[in-house]
Amino acid sequence: MSEPALAPRNAFTGMIIVWSFALLASVAIGIFVAEPWRMPALLVAFGAVVLLAFAVQLGYGRTHGFIVRVSASIMGALLLMGVISVGLGLAAIAAAG
Known part of the structure; x- marks a missing residue:
């Protein structure tokens, strides 16, 4: 039986790491x-975000709330990448017109 952590790490930090990666990857793809x-590259980057979310939350080392933490990380990254892809699409339309 493992001993409980006296001062567990903040689970929100793992989400911030995943969201930051999603932001940086989306901006780098846009540039x-x-x-x-761009869209196939964003899909590949989202796949990397999903794998990173699992890795970060597994590294956290706690089973309680694992699914919630992973899903919050992935959904936040999906929304962030979606907003950036809408911006990239609008920029492409503006550049073409």
Whole structure:
């Protein structure tokens, strides 16, 4: 039986790490990837975000609330990447017109 952690790490920090990665990946894709390849690159980046969310929350080392923490990390990253992709799409429309 494992001993409980006396001062467990804040679970919100893991979510911030995943959200920050999603933000940086989306912005980097918007800057460095050509327009026809942006959406496939965002999908690959979202796959990496899902894997990172699992890795960070598994590294947290607590089973209580694991599903909630992972789903909050992934949903926050999905919303963030969705807003950025809408902005990239509007910028592409504005540049074409």
